[in-house]
Amino acid sequence: MKENLSKENRRSFLLKSSIALGGLALLNPSKAISASLDNQEQSFKIITGPYLQTNFGNSISILWITNNDASSWVEYGESPDSLTNKAFGKSELGLKPAGRLNRVKINNLKPGVTYYYRIASKEINNFQPYKVTYGETIYGDTESFANLNTSKEDVSFVMLNDIHDRPESILHLLDLDKGNKRDFVFFNGDIFDYQTDEKQIIEHFLQPCTDYFAKNIPFLYVRGNHETRGKFAREFSSYFDQVGYTSFTLGPVRFVILDTGEDKEDTHPVYADIVDFDQYRIEQAAWLEEEIQKKEFKNAPFRIVMMHIPPRYSGDAHGATHCTELFEPLLNKGKVDLVLSGHTHQYKVHSPDKTSNNYPIIIGGGSRDGSRTLTKINATKKEIQVSMLDDSGKEVGRYVASRK
Template structure:
């Protein structure tokens, strides 16, 4: 009898949506039971808030509501004084009125802790000349530190190649529990392919919210698997940014590259609707300009983060294209370190004469025994890399001293 009830509950849960997030992962029987009334729960915050940033004295606050809404963030420098308010970016004079919320708090003070609260007002009916609001809901007051961009030291951890194993996120981050990271970096292939919103929420967003993302931002670049599936084109809407970018924090200039798919654009599985070669070529032009910038040239260390490594990743078309396009530019730019994933075999590759003049550190995954957490810490004098396997054993190290 109980088994039949659980089967019915499971079917109801799948129909009802994803709102229970991490609860379903931690206690599936309780989550399934609770989901019976999911259709009657009304307007709610489905997941979030979660933070992303480009470290330009701004912080993006993201969350998802169960229905379309007018949303904003109340924030300030004290938990009992949220005296500032921010809305999502207007497009053609229209403020957002939807379920996916991304609101950027700008002009923040360096080295300052901010407190914030998300607020959403349900849009019950949207007529041409009459909009009817429903319930207003808000999250709890959370906090984050806006760092001083000129700080003396920066530290972060990298996860890669999770491949739809959401429990790996907490497991790997627990290996560094108690340490303070400026950000968490997801270096691609967190999913096998993109199916729907529920997958994105349950397999990444909610585990991040549960563990760290309300208070510590994450950065994310696509892997080749995030380019696949029927939801791949909707996927970026759930993040502030998942493509190439560059920013400075402390002694490091960071460059993020989107290495795209490892298959040829003409591969039958893509049916003629992708153009990753052109996309990588556009990024190569952008990278040429980036290495000429004073922020890049004057940095104590220059670190590139990209899913498919620019070497040592086989003879697939995408991998070779990355080598041909990016390696010469990174050599000219005197890159110090590249952090990658993709191969599922963790390895530290030393600089190789007449090939890559920089070290390439590749994280492992996704199965138990091959998963890794890569820890990076940089001061003005030294950059240190320590890679741990999922038992906590150090399986790779690398040190770069300032030249």
Template sequence: METFVNVDPNTPELSFVMLNDLHDRPESIPHLLNLVPEQKKHFVFFNGDIFDHQADEKQLIDNMLLPCVNCFAKNTPFVYVRGNHETRGKFAREFPEYFMQVNYSAFSLGPVRFVILDTGEDKEDTHPVYAGIVNFDEYRLHQAAWLKNEIESKAFKKASFRIVLMHIPPRFSGEAHGPKHCTMLFDPLLNRGRVDLVLSGHTHRYKVHQPDLNANHYPLIIGGGPANGKRTITAIKVTKQELAVTMLDDAGREVGSYKASRK
């Protein structure tokens, strides 16, 4: 039997990494994680599109669960943030049986209040791939109402830092219906909540967007992938006084960074 102890919820310092947009390339998991071996990882975030199109249980096991167990999951937990590709395929509806985190939530850990948004599909609900059997527009509206309450909560306001993870970025993600809906609904609330960091994927183009008082008041870091040369791993360290982010490409080169002190 393998066991591990979860992070002390009162830890004064927190370190974690983000992977995104692997698209059924299980070899990327150990490759990218091995680029930051010296960093103590309290947990790993998978920020969407780890799969491409869900077909069966074997795909989930071979392309994600086994690589995680063999690489880190015997000692370190992970958190799964659903991407738009996780909504596709006949096995997509089975996700809750394998992953606890498949929708939106918020939790506090050490100096951070984490907010996870489930941005849904980037296509219209009426697109032929769904033919009207989904309702992501209503789902995002429901989340926006929930987020409005979350940013006013005591746990959110008292945190040293507030970090949001959402697969489709709230900005800079194109003109498709889903991204535009995310911008309309979530971007004003993220600005109002004085969020300290947003971590996303989806675009397959890594980029660090600095805060802009005329647009996104928060830093927005978008991971790359999935092809060789475009994959990234994003490492985050947070204390009660400082937040530091480093993004590496799959050759281990630093391709982005951000640092901020507590407001």
């Protein structure tokens, strides 16, 4: 994480971001949403990025967006002066990507090594059946990231949730971490109210994250129920490497991420019969049943589950009760050590309950001033420590889980 920002530096950050986004300050999202970033007549440029995502395991995904279609790649190496390796986006049916949304996954990295990289895009001016005409090639600055050793002794990260289209909250909450070194940042859903267009994704999330940390420290993201809404919801995942359910191991922790979907019934009129979240959750429950049987899960010193809608304590809406019905028995069976959630907008530490959830559930707050939270998690082979801060920096929740 970057060092703590003073008020003066924070103003500089916001000014810089407002200039990059067409002169509209992030402090005024309603105006920022109308910024024009898709002017195809402009000179070729990188609109936002690079930003990093990963599931660890000696690979990392580097993403960025250009204003016009391009052939793009990443140059990287173990020295800033020797970027001798080159990686392209994933080919589909033998075709390399040639668009605006660039995603390059680098595999087979060495554990514990710091890598340096820069992004490159060559503009496609004219795409004919038998001739492609290129324009300018542009490069990003040389950046770096640490490829973490998955067998490291500890893991440290922070969680944000329920930002709801208030990009200034990302900066404010991360600034509470005061320069502590983190392995990753986790966004636990409802970072938006609903999905409108690309500008919203850039201005309200990607650009603040890129400016603050995401060029050098990866983030993980799982959708909340609000990311499933809006005319752009089906394009949303194209801007990320991973926003659904997955699992991975880092240090002493086996992480499981569940995508809890919408909290309304699939038949609700607002969805016009074009969603199927019940079946999606059933699919995940079957996957989770297999996950908790894996040796990576069983043998891990700790097991942390991250899901936007908690498996309990979030009311009687259909999505919440369906999560309880499907996931709570499996989480108990798998003897998970901690669940991290959001959704309710009321921060709370729920201790284990022998009659329902046999594991603690930490629910982050949101989304307005006074109820926002930053949750800090540190895990060793002996214990997990959780500290939840409100947006004044006051600790409002704490939990310690010792190894069983």
